[in-house]
Amino acid sequence: MAGGHNFSTPSLTSLFIIFIIFFNSPSVNARFTPPDNYLIDCGSPQTTLLDDGRTFKSDPQSVSFLSSDQTIFATSNSLPENTSLPLYKTARIFEDESVYKFLVFQPGRHFLRLYFYPLRHPDYNLTTAVFTVKTNDGLVLLHDFSTDHSQFKEYLINVTSDDFSLTFSPLKKSFAFVNAIEFVSAPNELVPDSATAISPPGVFTGVSDFDLQVVHRVNVGGPTITPKNDTLSRTWTSDSHGYMMFPKGDKVVSIDTNAVNYPAGGATPLIAPDQVYSSAASMADSGVSVPNFNLTWEMNIDPGFDYLIRLHFCDIVSASLNSLYFNVYVNGLIGVSGLDLSTLTSGLAMAYYKDLVVNASTIANGVIRVQVGPSDLESTTPNAILNGLEVMKMSSSVGSLDGLFSSGSNSHGKSQRLTMTIEAIGVAIGVITLLVLILSLVRRKNKAKGWDEGGNSFTSWFLPLNASYCSSLLSSKSKSKNGYSSVLFSKVGLGKSFGFNELRDATKNFDESAVIGVGGFGKVYIGEIEEGTKLAIKRGNPRSSQGINEFQTEIELLSKLRHRHLVSLIGYCDENSEMILVYEYMANGPLRDHLYGSKTALPCLTWRQRLEISIGAARGLHYLHTGGSSHGIIHRDVKTTNILLDENLVAKVSDFGLSKTGPALDQTHVSTAVKGSFGYLDPEYFRRQQLTEKSDVYSFGVVLFEILCARPALDPSLPREQVNLAEWAMQKQRKGVIETIADPKIKKTISSESLIKYVEAAEKCLAEYGVDRPSMGDVLWNLEFAMQLQDASLQLDPPEEEDDDDTCKGKKMKMVNSESVKKIDEKKNKESDVSVLINDDSGVVMGSPLFSKMEDIEGR
Ligand SMILES: *[C@@H]1O[C@H](CO)[C@@H](O)[C@H](O)[C@H]1NC(C)=O
Ligand SMILES: *[C@@H]1O[C@H](CO)[C@@H](O)[C@H](O)[C@H]1NC(C)=O
Ligand SMILES: *[C@@H]1O[C@H](CO)[C@@H](O)[C@H](O)[C@H]1NC(C)=O
Ligand SMILES: *[C@@H]1O[C@H](CO)[C@@H](O)[C@H](O)[C@H]1NC(C)=O
Ligand SMILES: *[C@@H]1O[C@H](CO)[C@@H](O)[C@H](O)[C@H]1NC(C)=O
Ligand SMILES: *[C@@H]1O[C@H](CO)[C@@H](O)[C@H](O)[C@H]1NC(C)=O
Numbered sequence: 001m002a003g004g005h006n007f008s009t010p011s012l013t014s015l016f017i018i019f020i021i022f023f024n025s026p027s028v029n030a031r032f033t034p035p036d037n038y039l040i041d042c043g044s045p046q047t048t049l050l051d052d053g054r055t056f057k058s059d060p061q062s063v064s065f066l067s068s069d070q071t072i073f074a075t076s077n078s079l080p081e082n083t084s085l086p087l088y089k090t091a092r093i094f095e096d097e098s099v100y101k102f103l104v105f106q107p108g109r110h111f112l113r114l115y116f117y118p119l120r121h122p123d124y125n126l127t128t129a130v131f132t133v134k135t136n137d138g139l140v141l142l143h144d145f146s147t148d149h150s151q152f153k154e155y156l157i158n159v160t161s162d163d164f165s166l167t168f169s170p171l172k173k174s175f176a177f178v179n180a181i182e183f184v185s186a187p188n189e190l191v192p193d194s195a196t197a198i199s200p201p202g203v204f205t206g207v208s209d210f211d212l213q214v215v216h217r218v219n220v221g222g223p224t225i226t227p228k229n230d231t232l233s234r235t236w237t238s239d240s241h242g243y244m245m246f247p248k249g250d251k252v253v254s255i256d257t258n259a260v261n262y263p264a265g266g267a268t269p270l271i272a273p274d275q276v277y278s279s280a281a282s283m284a285d286s287g288v289s290v291p292n293f294n295l296t297w298e299m300n301i302d303p304g305f306d307y308l309i310r311l312h313f314c315d316i317v318s319a320s321l322n323s324l325y326f327n328v329y330v331n332g333l334i335g336v337s338g339l340d341l342s343t344l345t346s347g348l349a350m351a352y353y354k355d356l357v358v359n360a361s362t363i364a365n366g367v368i369r370v371q372v373g374p375s376d377l378e379s380t381t382p383n384a385i386l387n388g389l390e391v392m393k394m395s396s397s398v399g400s401l402d403g404l405f406s407s408g409s410n411s412h413g414k415s416q417r418l419t420m421t422i423e424a425i426g427v428a429i430g431v432i433t434l435l436v437l438i439l440s441l442v443r444r445k446n447k448a449k450g451w452d453e454g455g456n457s458f459t460s461w462f463l464p465l466n467a468s469y470c471s472s473l474l475s476s477k478s479k480s481k482n483g484y485s486s487v488l489f490s491k492v493g494l495g496k497s498f499g500f501n502e503l504r505d506a507t508k509n510f511d512e513s514a515v516i517g518v519g520g521f522g523k524v525y526i527g528e529i530e531e532g533t534k535l536a537i538k539r540g541n542p543r544s545s546q547g548i549n550e551f552q553t554e555i556e557l558l559s560k561l562r563h564r565h566l567v568s569l570i571g572y573c574d575e576n577s578e579m580i581l582v583y584e585y586m587a588n589g590p591l592r593d594h595l596y597g598s599k600t601a602l603p604c605l606t607w608r609q610r611l612e613i614s615i616g617a618a619r620g621l622h623y624l625h626t627g628g629s630s631h632g633i634i635h636r637d638v639k640t641t642n643i644l645l646d647e648n649l650v651a652k653v654s655d656f657g658l659s660k661t662g663p664a665l666d667q668t669h670v671s672t673a674v675k676g677s678f679g680y681l682d683p684e685y686f687r688r689q690q691l692t693e694k695s696d697v698y699s700f701g702v703v704l705f706e707i708l709c710a711r712p713a714l715d716p717s718l719p720r721e722q723v724n725l726a727e728w729a730m731q732k733q734r735k736g737v738i739e740t741i742a743d744p745k746i747k748k749t750i751s752s753e754s755l756i757k758y759v760e761a762a763e764k765c766l767a768e769y770g771v772d773r774p775s776m777g778d779v780l781w782n783l784e785f786a787m788q789l790q791d792a793s794l795q796l797d798p799p800e801e802e803d804d805d806d807t808c809k810g811k812k813m814k815m816v817n818s819e820s821v822k823k824i825d826e827k828k829n830k831e832s833d834v835s836v837l838i839n840d841d842s843g844v845v846m847g848s849p850l851f852s853k854m855e856d857i858e859g860r
Contacts, residue, residue, distance in 0.1 A: 032231050032270055034185035035106040042178050043073040043092035052228035056087060056180060074126070074177070076119035080150035087180035088117040088150055093124055094168050094176040101165040102183050103785060109191055110159050111232070114141070115180035117150040124175060131176035136165040139211050140400040144171060155401065156191060156212040156392065186232065187270050195308060195355035198333050204357040212308060213401045216299045216391040218243060221252045222279030230273045236388065239281065245296040254279035255316045259349050267312070267351035276388040277314035277351045283374070283383050294329070294373035295384055303366045305393045307358045311370070312388030314351050315341040321348065326384035328354070329371040331362050338375045496571030498582055503527060503537055503573050510539065516589070526585060535570065536586065540579030554656045555581065565620030567644060567654040586652060588645035595640065595710045607750045609649060610707045611758070611787045616651030617643045618783055621700060622776035624653070625693045634660050634691055638699035639680050639713070640706050660691060679713030679724065684770050694770030700779065701765025705729040708758065710743035726766055733763055751793030757786040
């Protein structure tokens with residue numbers, strides 16, 4: 001353990017260096033390379049490239065981790081009137097509380113930018129969404145937020161821990177959405193700890209303890225500066241937005257941006273770009289002998305909060321030193337008296353900024369008024385200037401940036417009626433579900449009898465499950481007003497009902513050559529129905545009682561579970577007393593065949609592909625343990641032959657024949673028979689015969705080592721200490737030489753940081769006691785991290801092409817990858833030209849016959 005810790009410190013440092021080298025900023029004179037740089041175009045099916053050169057990834061591509069499996073994408077071609085930013089074209093909708101989790105490489109100030117636009121969606125009226133957004137530190141960013149126009153929110157948050165998460169919590173019966181998220185490191189110098197307090201006047205220290213929301217950011221006297229022209233991707237609006245109260249008294253001055261200087265210890269090009277300092281508002285020569293007035297700006301703000309006001313100055317008006325002195329006022333109170341820029345900066349055209357803290361008690365009418373006016377009317381040219389202005393809300397003592405004093409309840413009234421209707425529907429569904437549940441319980445009680453007597457037909461066991469599956473689908477759809485739910489209820493059920501002849505033809509009369517797998521229940525065949533659709537057809541053997549039980553378990557579970565990383569059930573056949581289940585066909589077969597021992601030579605999987613596969617499988621298991629039903633489900637037979645790969649090498653967990661719902665449901669039932677596969681079996685389960693999710697975690701740890709080392713979990717042909725992979729790998733890991741047993745075909749392409757993280761995850765899974773093992777969610781998190789580390793090192797050091805056929809080529813793998821991603825995108829576009837995209841992680845599997853059937857029902 002201590003060894004592992006020692007490893008990770010240098011790895012993070014080197015990662016930071018990687019990023020420095022990597023993210024070259026476009027600006028010449030101001031560079032900042034954010035150690036954390038998460039740009040997510042939520043709900044977008046692909047990467048989005050902005051005009052400013054930044055690339056926003058779609059949520060699944062992004063290395064952030066989203067807790068929610070039940071999500072909906074929305075897309076629209078109409079953009080808000082006042083922006084052409086493509087980020088507003090897609091959104092992600094959350095019906096339940098959902099968390100975005102980000103790994104933080106470097107604690108400190110971070111920009112958090114959120115984009116909202118209630119685009120049109122046939123099932124969700126986004127203008128009615130009401131939700132709260134919080135961070136993991138409990139900071140409330142938005143409270144009961146709802147909007148009917150585009151909104152951009154920007155925060156500067158001091159992140160002190162290793163991860164940062166954003167929780168979207170819809171108001172009861174409502175939902176949440178977000179169009180895009182930026183979570184990017186800010187330079188530490190950006191927000192110093194001390195400022196000048198205005199009331200009472202004095203030095204204010206402790207700004208670091210506050211989280212900030214940027215409310216206004218103005219390039220006074222100049223044009224709007226877009227993220228393209230600011231290294232930190234900030235937007236500075238132009239002064240022509242009505243902030244300036246007496247435009248007649250204002251004279252705009254500007255100089256060449258190259259003429260702006262940055263004195264040591266003062267402002268830097270990161271504090272504000274050249275363009276801010278090179279233009280200013282100054283006092284117009286009003287014709288009067290003494291220009292005795294103030295330049296005044298007014299900005300609307302939320303009352304009840306303290307504000308940090310940053311004023312940017314650069315003396316670009318004076319002909320000589322020490323000729324410009326002026327006062328700065330905020331809300332009528334003196335902020336700086338006799339500001340003397342030449343003395344402060346020892347020169348002209350020197351950038352300078354001043355931070356002022358304005359106490360909430362001095363703010364009236366929700367307005368902040370900033371004024372500058374000459375302090376020395378005796379001077380030859382009395383004048384005052386301002387180059388830039390930022391107004392930042394400071395978090396309240398209870399950790400909020402919104403809501404405490406919010407008076408905006410108008411939208412709530414509107415949504416009230418809708419909420420009530422939804423509630424009524426919800427109650428109705430609840431009653432139906434309850435009935436169905438009771439029915440299925442009654443059925444289940446008679447279960448053993450029924451099967452043994454063999455009198456009941458196969459579907460008699462389907463029916464209750466069938467209905468409860470439907471009702472779960474129905475309730476998840478209850479908020480949509482699309483009206484097809486009731487049709488769905490009666491029609492879809494377990495999917496398609498296949499005719500026996502149809503399946504017999506599809507498998508050439510269940511020919512041996514069509515067998516692709518064998519289990520206790522019978523055989524699995526590959527079948528092809530019209531249109532060339534391939535299916536996996538599992539034909540139960542009615543004479544095997546074990547088979548029947550496994551079969552039944554599988555039906556029970558699969559009828560309830562839908563997930564991108566679980567093999568899905570498409571339909572069934574119950575004619576001629578047959579028990580046949582029909583699944584999606586997984587073109588690339590079991591993962592094991594791709595690692596070793598396959599009869600036909602398969603292309604070697606690259607490290608990245610292996611990471612992707614392990615992440616996929618981990619997601620599937622995580623869903624089983626947590627997301628599938630109210631009680632966790634334990635797979636009980638996690639191994640590389642039960643992880644199947646589809647045509648795009650997406651991993652799906654299969655074979656739920658031994659699965660059990662978690663202890664919560666099964667307390668009365670003590671299982672005496674230890675089941676599972678040797679080599680993967682949790683020793684604690686073996687000893688104590690007590691089954692928990694952590695037994696799956698153990699088995700998954702063995703899978704992880706199998707993926708790394710490309711050898712079986714048990715190999716009796718090897719010398720004794722090597723027979724059991726788990727023991728062998730742990731022994732090597734303890735000696736710190738795990739890389740010596742990694743698959744020689746890919747060993748060279750694995751970045752050492754990635755390897756360390758991956759093995760750390762695998763090692764934790766194999767902990768002796770279940771309580772010491774991580775949850776699948778944590779494993780997933782670590783694997784995502786390992787992937788990120790691998791990608792970071794690849795970018796730094798692209799592997800050179802080797803002509804050695806025994807080695808997987810990192811580069812080639814990348815190409816294949818992006819192609820397959822493109823293929824998926826194309827497929828999605830073809831299948832759905834309506835403006836709804838259902839995420840593959842949601843309840844329905846895209847592209848499966850089940851899905852097309854639902855589309856038929858909808859009448860599309
Ligand atoms: C969405 O809801 C708002 C407020 O309830 C309503 O004004 C608007 O017409 C609705 N839009 C659609 C498309 O139903
Ligand atoms: C668009 O205009 C609305 C109303 O003027 C404003 O509240 C909103 O912030 C603007 N959105 C963007 C992205 O500029
Ligand atoms: C963030 O907060 C911590 C603890 O309050 C403080 O030590 C650190 O200096 C702060 N960092 C920044 C950049 O404000
Ligand atoms: C932004 O930068 C480009 C060059 O990168 C420059 O041509 C343009 O004038 C700049 N815009 C502003 C508003 O300064
Ligand atoms: C400028 O504004 C301050 C604060 O509002 C006020 O006290 C002062 O009299 C004003 N100066 C002039 C010349 O109006
Ligand atoms: C604002 O003033 C109140 C009392 O007047 C004080 O308790 C509070 O700390 C002040 N806030 C700041 C940020 O100075």
